[in-house]
Amino acid sequence: MDQIHAEPHEERCGARNRAGKPCRRWPVEGRSRCRLHGGCATGPRTPEGLERLRRAMTIHGRFSKEAVAERKRISALVRAARATLAAELLLEMR
Numbered sequence: 001m002d003q004i005h006a007e008p009h010e011e012r013c014g015a016r017n018r019a020g021k022p023c024r025r026w027p028v029e030g031r032s033r034c035r036l037h038g039g040c041a042t043g044p045r046t047p048e049g050l051e052r053l054r055r056a057m058t059i060h061g062r063f064s065k066e067a068v069a070e071r072k073r074i075s076a077l078v079r080a081a082r083a084t085l086a087a088e089l090l091l092e093m094r
């Protein structure tokens with residue numbers, strides 16, 4: 001169980017070192033970079049960092065939680081209005 005990597009040279013860290021050569025250390029288990037090149041990094045954790053990430057990942061915001069909730073609310077409103085109109089029409093036809 002010593003050799004867990006089938007293609008050792010393809011699964012090395014690969015980050016560029018100060019000499020411009022690829023790092024040859026093993027990546028942190030389950031990650032693609034070694035512990036010296038951010039393999040243990042967990043990403044943003046502070047509120048500011050998470051907000052910066054959110055902004056960086058948002059393209060147009062059409063699928064933001066707020067936008068989806070707004071569309072749902074409007075759809076429900078339209079559905080209710082149509083039901084009301086249909087009921088009124090049925091009453092008029094009597």
Ligand SMILES: [Zn+2]
Nearest residue numbers: 013023034037
């Ligand atoms: Zn490395």
